[in-house]
Structure formats: C-alpha cells, structure tokens
Amino acid sequence: MLIPDGFPGQRMLVLPRPRVQEFLAQPGTTGLLVTDSGFFPRADSHGRRRSTPISQGVVIACVDGVGWCETESGRFPVQKGQVMVLPPGSPHSYGADGLHPWTLWWFHVAGPAVDRFFAASGLTPENPVRRPRDLYPVVALMSEVLTWMERDSTTTSLNAAAGAAWHALTLLASDRSRETDSKDVIEHTTEYLRNHLADHVSIRELASLASLSPSRFSALFKRQIGYSVVQYHTLLRMARARELLDTTSRPVATIAAEVGYVDSFYFARQFKKVHGMTARQYRAQRKG
Incomplete structure (x- = not known):
C-alpha cells in the first residue's frame, strides 16, 4: 500500500x-x-x-x-x-x-x-x-x-x-543526460562534428561508431542536444562561417567551401535561413 x-x-x-x-x-x-x-x-x-x-x-x-x-x-x-x-x-x-x-x-x-x-x-x-x-x-x-x-x-x-x-x-x-554512457556517446559525437565541419555526415556511420542503431542514435542525440544531427552540424558550420566573415576578408564562396559547402548557392540559402540575412549583409552590419 x-x-x-x-x-x-x-x-x-x-x-x-x-x-x-x-x-x-x-x-x-x-x-x-x-x-x-x-x-x-x-x-x-x-x-x-x-x-x-x-x-x-x-x-x-x-x-x-x-x-x-x-x-x-x-x-x-x-x-x-x-x-x-x-x-x-x-x-x-x-x-x-x-x-x-x-x-x-x-x-x-x-x-x-x-x-x-x-x-x-x-x-x-x-x-x-x-x-x-x-x-x-x-x-x-x-x-x-x-x-x-x-x-x-x-x-x-x-x-x-x-x-x-x-x-x-x-x-x-x-543537464540532459539520463545515463553516463549515453552522455559520453553524445559528447563524443558533438566533438567529432566540431572537428569535421567540412565533411559529409552520415547518421549511419555515426551510429555505428556508437554501437547503436541509426534510429536509436538519432533519438538519443535529439533528446540530449535538442536538434537533429544534421541541424546541429549546420549550426556549427554557420558559427564557423560567422567567425570567418567577422575576422577575415575572404570571399563568401571561399568561406562556404571551408565550412563544407561546395555549392555556394546552397550555402547562401542555408545562411539566410539561419540568420535571416545574406552572408554579405551579415558581414556589412555593425557589431560590438
């Protein structure tokens, strides 16, 4: 009772x-x-x-x-x-x-x-x-x-x-983790993504490295981080793009390639989707 x-x-x-x-x-x-x-x-x-x-x-x-x-x-x-x-x-x-x-x-x-x-x-x-x-x-x-x-x-x-x-x-x-091992898996994945900004990301390969099924891995990642793997990788790429736009005079197409976008037009669409403005507009605005 x-x-x-x-x-x-x-x-x-x-x-x-x-x-x-x-x-x-x-x-x-x-x-x-x-x-x-x-x-x-x-x-x-x-x-x-x-x-x-x-x-x-x-x-x-x-x-x-x-x-x-x-x-x-x-x-x-x-x-x-x-x-x-x-x-x-x-x-x-x-x-x-x-x-x-x-x-x-x-x-x-x-x-x-x-x-x-x-x-x-x-x-x-x-x-x-x-x-x-x-x-x-x-x-x-x-x-x-x-x-x-x-x-x-x-x-x-x-x-x-x-x-x-x-x-x-x-x-x-x-503090999203429920279990220490799952926390470590996701922390290792986010570190891998930060170190491979320009690389193609395969959910299947990442899940295999974690010894999980793709569906289980994807659900675990989304629950702990709040974004899908692809969304999170995009946010990391855009953060690096902003840094390069702010600190260098490199052409936008060059920066796009450095953060993993061979197609500069696709990069432009993604950048505007995330920031609400083009990369050139972002670079031109006053900051600080």
Whole structure:
C-alpha cells in the first residue's frame, strides 16, 4: 500500500486551489506557479498512483535511499542523486523501495508556461529520470521553494518560489543526460562534428561508431542536444562561417567551401535561413 504523506519530520505546503487560480489570473506573473512543495525524510511506503493525469508538473529529488517511477514508457529505477521530472497531463506512479525507502525534496508546478517549457527541454515521460552532475544546487533551490511557500501565500512569496523553481528546472533541462554512457556517446559525437565541419555526415556511420542503431542514435542525440544531427552540424558550420566573415576578408564562396559547402548557392540559402540575412549583409552590419 502506497502512502502519499504523513511521515515523521516531514515538511509540506499545499496551496489552496482558489489561490492558485487567483495567482495565475494575475497580470505580470511568470506563467509558472508552485502549487505544492515538501520534504519527506525516510519516507517508508511512500508513493502515488495517478492513472488520471494531473495538470501540474512534478519534480522529485531523491537525496537518499532508492525507489521507482512508472510512466506510459515503462518502469524506471530511481537512486540517490537522481531526480524524477514528470510532465503535466501524463499518467504516472512512483514509490519508495521497501528495504531502503527514499528521502525526497519535491514540488509541483502549474501555469501556461509549464507545458511549453517541459516539451522544449525534453522533460518527457520517455525520459523521466535525471542524474544531475551536481545535485546540491538543485536541492538548494528546492529547499528555497519550500521556505518561500511556508512563509505565506502573498504574491511576493509565490513569485520568489516560482523563480527558484524555474532555476531548478533550467538546471535539470540543461543537464540532459539520463545515463553516463549515453552522455559520453553524445559528447563524443558533438566533438567529432566540431572537428569535421567540412565533411559529409552520415547518421549511419555515426551510429555505428556508437554501437547503436541509426534510429536509436538519432533519438538519443535529439533528446540530449535538442536538434537533429544534421541541424546541429549546420549550426556549427554557420558559427564557423560567422567567425570567418567577422575576422577575415575572404570571399563568401571561399568561406562556404571551408565550412563544407561546395555549392555556394546552397550555402547562401542555408545562411539566410539561419540568420535571416545574406552572408554579405551579415558581414556589412555593425557589431560590438
């Protein structure tokens, strides 16, 4: 049997739902509100099953012990040092291990910006467990969230809690890796792409180097970087092209060839697509 709360030494704050609606209707807010927050030490038998999705995103940091979570994509183990990020509108369950129950910091967030941020940052049911390189700053922010929530429910306090929650979410979103080995694979790939700007990129060859199928490799790359391999390679090429345009007087066609575009007309189309202007217009504009 899973117990949602009531653990010795716990801290928990649930904002009254009328106040939630009132706050989100106010002009000038951040579009995000912390609706619930807490700290559960050694939460024996803790857990929730939500077959009916809720409108809040759920963030849970495990600082000790172990547990698990389930989404429509499967069951995932959760260990000390990991964070569950469960997007709104997604059925899910989670629970503490029976022998080594976890200790948790957690909060729920709601608002018009939440869905967009989770989707854009790759915080999806397919990738619900994160291992930050450094859990301390994330937990420090979650503690700050709870402290502001416990203070009062004024707009000032709720905005401060929302700011700390935003910061925690951005840290988790920027730390895209779920597993160390997958992080290394993508880091090696991005380094390879940076060192081979002028070369043709084959997804199949890159996947083979990583001992992954092309579809699995492509999905992993897109989830961690936020762009496809081809899109990312194009952005790297364009960054080098900008550097050459800014620091040399070489002809545009020469620069195009140096960054891997034999066809200078195709380079021109790609450059304008990325920058909204031609390479010559970019070179002519004042900078700095």
